[in-house]
Amino acid sequence: MKLPSYAMIDLAARKVSRFEISEALYKSYIGGKTLGARLLYDLTPAGVDPLGKDAIVIINTSPANGTGAPCSSRFNMTFKNVLTGGIASSNCGGQFGVLMKRAGFDGIILKGQSEQPCIITILDGRIEISDAGDLWGKDTEEAQQAFPKQYGKLVIGPAGEHLVRYAAAVSGERVAGRCGAGAVLGAKKIKALVAYGTQRPEIHNRKKFAKYVKKWVSFLRNHPMTGEALPNYGSAGLVSKANASNALPTHNFKYGHFKDAHTVSGETLADQYLVRNSSCISCPIRCERRVLVDGKEVKGPEYETCGFFGPNIDAISMENMLRLNYLCDILGMDTISLASTIAFAMELKENGLADFGISFGNSDNLAEIVEKIARREGIYSDLANGSKWMSEKYGGKEYAMHSKGLEMASYEPRRSVGMGLGYATSNRGGCHLNGGYLALLESVGVLSMDALSTSAKPAFTAFFQNALEAISAGGFCLFSAQSFVPAILFRLGPHHAVTRTIGKVATHLGFGVRALLWMMPILRFNSVYLFPHAEALRLITGLPFYTGSFVKLGERGYNMERLYNYREGLTKADDSLPDRLTKTPQDASNPKTVVRLDKMLPVYYNIRGWDKSGAPKTRTLRRLGVLS
Amino acid sequence: MPYFITEDCIGCAACAKICPVLAIEGSPKERHIVNIRRCVSCGVCGRVCPKNALLDGHGNLCKSVPRTKWKKPVVDTALCSACGICVTWCRAEALRISLPAFHGDIHVFAELFQPKNCVGCSLCEDNCPLGAIHMEEGIL
Numbered sequence: 001m002k003l004p005s006y007a008m009i010d011l012a013a014r015k016v017s018r019f020e021i022s023e024a025l026y027k028s029y030i031g032g033k034t035l036g037a038r039l040l041y042d043l044t045p046a047g048v049d050p051l052g053k054d055a056i057v058i059i060n061t062s063p064a065n066g067t068g069a070p071c072s073s074r075f076n077m078t079f080k081n082v083l084t085g086g087i088a089s090s091n092c093g094g095q096f097g098v099l100m101k102r103a104g105f106d107g108i109i110l111k112g113q114s115e116q117p118c119i120i121t122i123l124d125g126r127i128e129i130s131d132a133g134d135l136w137g138k139d140t141e142e143a144q145q146a147f148p149k150q151y152g153k154l155v156i157g158p159a160g161e162h163l164v165r166y167a168a169a170v171s172g173e174r175v176a177g178r179c180g181a182g183a184v185l186g187a188k189k190i191k192a193l194v195a196y197g198t199q200r201p202e203i204h205n206r207k208k209f210a211k212y213v214k215k216w217v218s219f220l221r222n223h224p225m226t227g228e229a230l231p232n233y234g235s236a237g238l239v240s241k242a243n244a245s246n247a248l249p250t251h252n253f254k255y256g257h258f259k260d261a262h263t264v265s266g267e268t269l270a271d272q273y274l275v276r277n278s279s280c281i282s283c284p285i286r287c288e289r290r291v292l293v294d295g296k297e298v299k300g301p302e303y304e305t306c307g308f309f310g311p312n313i314d315a316i317s318m319e320n321m322l323r324l325n326y327l328c329d330i331l332g333m334d335t336i337s338l339a340s341t342i343a344f345a346m347e348l349k350e351n352g353l354a355d356f357g358i359s360f361g362n363s364d365n366l367a368e369i370v371e372k373i374a375r376r377e378g379i380y381s382d383l384a385n386g387s388k389w390m391s392e393k394y395g396g397k398e399y400a401m402h403s404k405g406l407e408m409a410s411y412e413p414r415r416s417v418g419m420g421l422g423y424a425t426s427n428r429g430g431c432h433l434n435g436g437y438l439a440l441l442e443s444v445g446v447l448s449m450d451a452l453s454t455s456a457k458p459a460f461t462a463f464f465q466n467a468l469e470a471i472s473a474g475g476f477c478l479f480s481a482q483s484f485v486p487a488i489l490f491r492l493g494p495h496h497a498v499t500r501t502i503g504k505v506a507t508h509l510g511f512g513v514r515a516l517l518w519m520m521p522i523l524r525f526n527s528v529y530l531f532p533h534a535e536a537l538r539l540i541t542g543l544p545f546y547t548g549s550f551v552k553l554g555e556r557g558y559n560m561e562r563l564y565n566y567r568e569g570l571t572k573a574d575d576s577l578p579d580r581l582t583k584t585p586q587d588a589s590n591p592k593t594v595v596r597l598d599k600m601l602p603v604y605y606n607i608r609g610w611d612k613s614g615a616p617k618t619r620t621l622r623r624l625g626v627l628s
Numbered sequence: 629m630p631y632f633i634t635e636d637c638i639g640c641a642a643c644a645k646i647c648p649v650l651a652i653e654g655s656p657k658e659r660h661i662v663n664i665r666r667c668v669s670c671g672v673c674g675r676v677c678p679k680n681a682l683l684d685g686h687g688n689l690c691k692s693v694p695r696t697k698w699k700k701p702v703v704d705t706a707l708c709s710a711c712g713i714c715v716t717w718c719r720a721e722a723l724r725i726s727l728p729a730f731h732g733d734i735h736v737f738a739e740l741f742q743p744k745n746c747v748g749c750s751l752c753e754d755n756c757p758l759g760a761i762h763m764e765e766g767i768l
Contacts, residue, residue, distance in 0.1 A: 068757025124665035213757045231734040276728050281716050284709035
């Protein structure tokens with residue numbers, strides 16, 4: 001068995017050394033974000049400054065990266081979260097990961113801080129550090145053009161250089177957006193990382209794997225979600241679905257329905273603005289939008305961007321939204337955190353607490369404001385610190401829409417309370433993907449569980465958090481899991497009696513999912529309909545990955561991340577949501593439209609095997625093999 | 629097994645310019661070197677060398693082949709999922725994902741849109757996860 005090869009790059013001394021990953025570590029954590037979490041926990045003491053010289057950044061790949069499995073180009077960045085102080089793992093579909101692996105490295109660990117802005121070049125098993133020269137200060141597009149087209153690149157933009165707390169790292173046109181991935185690279189003064197090589201990744205059973213990939217790709221292409229809905233409308237197609245179920249955050253999460261949502265919906269985008277669809281390398285789903293901005297073909301917006309630069313600031317201009325999306329990419333900023341912070345600033349103005357010259361309903365002046373935020377000019381430096389920091393300075397904590405410090409994604413938790421629980425408990429803060437993404441079952445998917453009921457939600461949340469964690473750890477895109485809702489339900493439609501019955505029954509299946517979580521060790525089968533990723537990983541690594549052990553890998557990673565957070569001082573009190581979501585009903589006439597965290601959290605902790613303060617019990621950690 | 633440049637090399641850089649993985653280095657009018665860590669043994673350098681100065685992985689001398697006889701990729705459009713791996717590896721920019729036939733068309737596939745640029749390295753064929761590409765002679 002070939003163990004992953006990691007390199008430790010000391011930026012202060014400009015030295016590169018090999019970093020050994022033991023066989024036991026590889027077998028239990030595989031790679032990507034789970035292995036990243038373990039390494040971060042082991043290599044850093046508690047309480048380091050995420051932007052200081054003691055912080056480390058891990059950029060690593062997973063076994064599936066570059067093998068040609070569908071949706072497998074995603075590499076991972078793990079570091080201490082700039083916004084929350086907990087763990088952060090940011091996932092990106094650019095070419096950098098695949099080419100870093102082909103250059104002979106499964107991961108790199110960056111430590112120390114460079115004095116001068118620098119570039120890290122990873123070519124054919126050699127790593128060199130050189131000065132960035134006049135590349136520093138350039139936007140992400142120009143910076144990438146400075147290198148040969150074939151190279152995989154990971155760069156930061158002006159926002160990362162100015163340590164905007166939610167700055168992103170950009171690879172090609174794909175972005176490792178959340179948690180401040182650009183800021184941690186900026187703090188280390190790394191302008192760019194480039195990689196190129198031609199070593200082919202090792203596959204344990206190449207013949208069977210090639211056959212399985214064919215089967216999986218044809219399954220994805222024939223599934224109504226991954227074969228039709230996503231290629232046609234991208235994730236932006238969720239805008240109208242969320243709006244219909246009152247789960248589209250509007251006016252800084254005050255309401256859940258926007259009467260002009262059709263102006264920024266995925267359907268309008270596809271009809272009037274879409275040039276074509278495109279994809280990350282190796283993905284047959286092809287959900288990426290290509291649109292024209294000022295006559296230039298660029299990457300189009302995702303659902304979150306549509307929701308946040310549209311309904312959440314009461315704006316109806318699609319052109320402005322497309323421009324802002326592009327601007328965020330070239331400046332290197334996370335659209336979710338940025339737009340949510342902007343909405344918060346707008347509400348501050350509405351309530352007379354602060355005035356940043358921006359107000360609800362107008363997105364015309366946002367482009368110049370976004371530029372100022374990226375360069376931290378004047379008062380806009382405050383906006384660059386995120387909504388948690390701003391609510392501590394200006395007030396308005398009850399409507400600063402973040403959890404632990406990371407701004408929430410564009411799903412209104414009061415109309416999908418499971419998603420609310422996910423936001424509150426997610427290890428990296430208010431993240432929908434790390435939070436279990438129950439919104440898909442509650443409000444934006446074809447199945448509709450009772451979105452207001454708290455029953456079964458803790459069990460489903462725990463299960464999906466584990467599953468999504470494992471998929472990420474394998475190096476796959478989470479959209480490849482969207483095919484797990486049976487195709488027949490899409491054909492019948494959301495209003496068919498069968499679909500509705502299944503949704504209703506699922507609301508009461510909490511005990512079933514809990515039983516499933518207990519049964520993990522005996523689930524020794526793989527199915528392309530449930531988690532095709534497990535079978536792919538089994539064929540690539542030769543390790544015994546089955547549905548059960550695969551989900552358990554996710555659980556191990558999730559507990560590892562939780563353990564890191566706990567060590568950094570994030571406890572039960574941080575598993576919270578703003579008062580707007582937990583105390584004020586979305587619909588004044590329906591008192592059930594709040595997120596009853598008080599009801600769900602104890603059950604969730606119990607299912608997870610955590611104690612009442614939210615810390616993983618020793619017994620749980622032993623069972624998962626985190627503690628020996 | 630990587631290729632090797634013999635002493636017959638005159639440093640014309642024809643191979644360096646065409647190498648699909650940028651594996652050949654050297655200064656003009658001097659003997660060039662193959663980067664053995666990167667060479668993928670596609671044989672393109674051997675086909676273009678005017679002096680027959682290349683040995684393949686087994687030590688056999690490569691003969692130059694006229695461009696018209698180079699193999700070029702043919703895409704099985706029914707099998708292709710337009711995942712873009714071949715396009716990523718094509719340094720010559722000979723391949724692309726086809727443009728939608730009409731507004732909103734999602735059934736696209738890889739296509740050889742600039743056959744003249746193709747160097748016949750077959751990296752696209754090697755890397756295609758679905759086996760949707762095979763190399764054929766006599767395509768213009």
